[in-house]
Amino acid sequence: MVPALKVQGLSKVYDNGFQALKGIDLSVEQGDFFALLGPNGAGKSTTLGILSGLVQKTAGLAEVMGFDVNKQSFGARLNLGVVPQEFNFNQFEKVEDVVVTQAGYFGLSRREARTSAEYLLKELDLWDKRDEPSRMLSGGMKRRLMIARALVHKPKVLILDEPTAGVDIELRRSMWTFMKALNEAGTTIILTTHYLEEAEQLCRNIAIINRGEIVRCTSVRALLANMKSETFVFDLMSQAPADLQLAGWVVRVVGEDTIEVVVKEGQSINSVFEALSAKGCLVRSMRPKSNRLEELFVDLVQGDNQ
Amino acid sequence: MSHLTVQWVALKTIVVKEVRRFTRIWQQTLVPPAITMTLYFVIFGNLIGSRIGEMGGVDYMSFIVPGLIMMSVITNAYGNVASSFFSNKFQQSIEELMVAPVHPATILLGFVSGGVARGVMVGVIVTLLSLYFTDLTIHHIGVVVGIVLLSAVLFSLGGFINGVHARTFDDIAIVPTFVITPLTYLGGVFYSISLLPEHWQWVSQLNPILYMVNTFRYGILGVSDVDVVFSFLMMGVFIVILSSYSLWLLKRGTGMRQ
Numbered sequence: 001m002v003p004a005l006k007v008q009g010l011s012k013v014y015d016n017g018f019q020a021l022k023g024i025d026l027s028v029e030q031g032d033f034f035a036l037l038g039p040n041g042a043g044k045s046t047t048l049g050i051l052s053g054l055v056q057k058t059a060g061l062a063e064v065m066g067f068d069v070n071k072q073s074f075g076a077r078l079n080l081g082v083v084p085q086e087f088n089f090n091q092f093e094k095v096e097d098v099v100v101t102q103a104g105y106f107g108l109s110r111r112e113a114r115t116s117a118e119y120l121l122k123e124l125d126l127w128d129k130r131d132e133p134s135r136m137l138s139g140g141m142k143r144r145l146m147i148a149r150a151l152v153h154k155p156k157v158l159i160l161d162e163p164t165a166g167v168d169i170e171l172r173r174s175m176w177t178f179m180k181a182l183n184e185a186g187t188t189i190i191l192t193t194h195y196l197e198e199a200e201q202l203c204r205n206i207a208i209i210n211r212g213e214i215v216r217c218t219s220v221r222a223l224l225a226n227m228k229s230e231t232f233v234f235d236l237m238s239q240a241p242a243d244l245q246l247a248g249w250v251v252r253v254v255g256e257d258t259i260e261v262v263v264k265e266g267q268s269i270n271s272v273f274e275a276l277s278a279k280g281c282l283v284r285s286m287r288p289k290s291n292r293l294e295e296l297f298v299d300l301v302q303g304d305n306q
Numbered sequence: 307m308s309h310l311t312v313q314w315v316a317l318k319t320i321v322v323k324e325v326r327r328f329t330r331i332w333q334q335t336l337v338p339p340a341i342t343m344t345l346y347f348v349i350f351g352n353l354i355g356s357r358i359g360e361m362g363g364v365d366y367m368s369f370i371v372p373g374l375i376m377m378s379v380i381t382n383a384y385g386n387v388a389s390s391f392f393s394n395k396f397q398q399s400i401e402e403l404m405v406a407p408v409h410p411a412t413i414l415l416g417f418v419s420g421g422v423a424r425g426v427m428v429g430v431i432v433t434l435l436s437l438y439f440t441d442l443t444i445h446h447i448g449v450v451v452g453i454v455l456l457s458a459v460l461f462s463l464g465g466f467i468n469g470v471h472a473r474t475f476d477d478i479a480i481v482p483t484f485v486i487t488p489l490t491y492l493g494g495v496f497y498s499i500s501l502l503p504e505h506w507q508w509v510s511q512l513n514p515i516l517y518m519v520n521t522f523r524y525g526i527l528g529v530s531d532v533d534v535v536f537s538f539l540m541m542g543v544f545i546v547i548l549s550s551y552s553l554w555l556l557k558r559g560t561g562m563r564q
Binding site: 014049052053054055056073074075077078080082084086087088089090091101102104105106107108109149 | 307309311312313315316318319320322323394397398399401402403404405406407408559563564
């Protein structure tokens, strides 16, 4: 089976001389839910731009469902749906027209386009807004409109470039449910996001890109299994002793009654509770300091930058 | 789905979108040329024209009507494509086309068809208005239809190239203001070039709009300062050159692809 996406030796040098990609290799299997993560300016959007035909590559190979994005652009584009970071629809067009017009660009008849648009706008809770000019929608609605537009021709591969940026928590969760269902129905999804919790919740495989190079490409499970340590925050019932030490753990007192404990690979959290009890500290609550993937991401990117 | 089916549906979609755009804002696109041309008919045709008498063997009102119709067609075809394409670039909605399997020739044909539709629609409106001021008889319908369509295509292509290269809204106003309007006024809309001294006649013959206006006038009145066959040939050559350049710009993604 051909990979949904294949990138080999892909590089991009912009007109101002900035090298955004330094010969990256990447392969995404069909049916995958894949995250492409990296700090701002790492090369994520450039990679997705090349795949979607909005950025001209300098060298290398880029394929969608086995079709070269330059030499076989018809096949590549027919199989691809793109949700960009920026709103890029005609703000004066009605919501339904934005979706129906895009369907026309992919060769769908007016009737097919209307049927598909109605289904998607209902799924994404935009049907009631179908006759409104798209500029009147809220930020979250505009994002959902771009998702509906990208899916109207039923692409096999969907690129989502920060689809939940600026979307409230409730809406984000409903979008996750929608994306999961879409993936389960067979659509390969490539996601970039700054919410690492989102990548951990949704994605099976992940590539971390930094300074135009792939730092790590593996499964989310394998990446998390490689965690060397994880930091937990403990809220105590009483004031934390300023000189609190626990043998075998790195402890930081960060507030009057709050401490952070770094738990290394192979260590048990139960032992932390026991050690704290022995010091007369009762725990009111405990939470991870940050998302696990976030911690790994910071380690990998910082390590690469040094 | 076959390549050809996709291109055909995409072309229809672009054309419908373009026509819907300029008809939705008819107060900005269809009414102003009607008002402007009516003023031309009243002031130049009726008030001043009555003192001028004949021009090129016909009364002055009849002489200027074909030129004014052609002027409307040219400016509206150009303005429609330049502003629509630039607006698509400005709002980044051009990316909707760039990520779709639409061939550059389909995109070009779609935008040009939109420009031709507006140019012809305004031309028809101005023609109907002119009937209030003068009696129009058509000398050669084939020449009239042919030259209107070719002129609208040629200036739509010009507007497209302007839209591709424009970086600001000012950039799409510069060419109409400083190139098209002067060339139109000097293109024999209001006078016959036979009135000019010989060397200025020669200079006027370098103005492509002179050929369009006079060929259209020939189609209506049967009088012309230029060779009609040469006009058609010249426009055909220009259309081929501008189409090729526009397609090259689209394939390269100039102003659209990084």
